[in-house]
Amino acid sequence: MSVTFRRSLCAMLYAVLGLGLATAAGAKDPHELVIGTSAGPYADQVKLGIKPILEKQGYKVKVVEFNDYIQPNFALAEGSLDANIFQHAVYLNKFASDHKLALSALIAIPTAPIAIYSKKHKSLNEVKEGSTVALPNDPTNQARALVLLDQLGWLKLRANFDPVRASEKDIASNIKKIRLLPLEAAQLPRSLQDSDFSFVNGNYALASGLKLGEALLTERISPNYINLVAVRTADKDKQFARDIAAAYRSRQFLEVTNKYFSGYAKPDYQLALQARAGK
Numbered sequence: 001m002s003v004t005f006r007r008s009l010c011a012m013l014y015a016v017l018g019l020g021l022a023t024a025a026g027a028k029d030p031h032e033l034v035i036g037t038s039a040g041p042y043a044d045q046v047k048l049g050i051k052p053i054l055e056k057q058g059y060k061v062k063v064v065e066f067n068d069y070i071q072p073n074f075a076l077a078e079g080s081l082d083a084n085i086f087q088h089a090v091y092l093n094k095f096a097s098d099h100k101l102a103l104s105a106l107i108a109i110p111t112a113p114i115a116i117y118s119k120k121h122k123s124l125n126e127v128k129e130g131s132t133v134a135l136p137n138d139p140t141n142q143a144r145a146l147v148l149l150d151q152l153g154w155l156k157l158r159a160n161f162d163p164v165r166a167s168e169k170d171i172a173s174n175i176k177k178i179r180l181l182p183l184e185a186a187q188l189p190r191s192l193q194d195s196d197f198s199f200v201n202g203n204y205a206l207a208s209g210l211k212l213g214e215a216l217l218t219e220r221i222s223p224n225y226i227n228l229v230a231v232r233t234a235d236k237d238k239q240f241a242r243d244i245a246a247a248y249r250s251r252q253f254l255e256v257t258n259k260y261f262s263g264y265a266k267p268d269y270q271l272a273l274q275a276r277a278g279k
Contacts, residue, residue: 091140185201
């Protein structure tokens with residue numbers, strides 16, 4: 001099944017699902033929220049920190065976990081979800097533009113960085129000619145991996161490349177003669193059994209039992225790649241969206257972040273909250 005056909009099928013399925021729910025249940029209760037996340041730490045952030053805050057305000061919150069980066073945006077656009085939490089701004093903007101979806105960023109969240117892991121090597125210095133390097137196959141996360149490979153000196157990207165849109169076409173020289181193995185992000189932890197090195201997105205690394213401290217190299221996250229809460233553009237100013245954003249901005253959620261999500265890149269509002277508290 002082609003990626004294009006699969007995406008179209010997902011869109012049609014969620015359209016049918018949304019229609020069925022609307023027909024069966026009538027107008028949706030504004031205090032019933034369905035939030036989609038990727039399986040792992042971002043689901044845990046909602047369950048441990050955000051859901052309790054919203055439920056104290058009278059919301060009934062259901063968390064739906066996904067194992068890919070395609071379905072959550074179609075589900076959000078078609079109305080099966082009220083918000084989703086799994087992606088950064090670069091991915092959201094490209095996906096929404098490519099598929100003509102009216103989706104918008106609501107608020108940035110604490111984010112686990114993409115990093116290089118290995119089950120076969122203890123150091124990046126062990127790279128040699130022919131080493132296999134697995135990396136994400138979606139364009140935005142693949143660009144992050146290629147930039148890190150350029151910084152490592154394993155390959156050289158062409159002059160004046162765009163770090164947000166870098167692709168294999170931008171490789172000017174494969175200095176270490178590594179073999180690149182593009183895979184769906186969810187499959188990257190499994191690739192550690194066969195590859196020499198693997199770039200693994202933070203959420204999938206943690207969901208698979210890897211620890212951030214085990215990484216051989218961790219990306220210093222730029223603002224472009226801080227993950228976010230996405231909502232339908234028409235819902236951005238609705239009360240439920242404001243309440244979700246306020247929950248993330250709260251001191252209670254900061255305490256949850258510090259307790260359970262150490263090592264994550266904090267968004268500016270959490271850093272400011274910590275600074276005011278003198279921590």
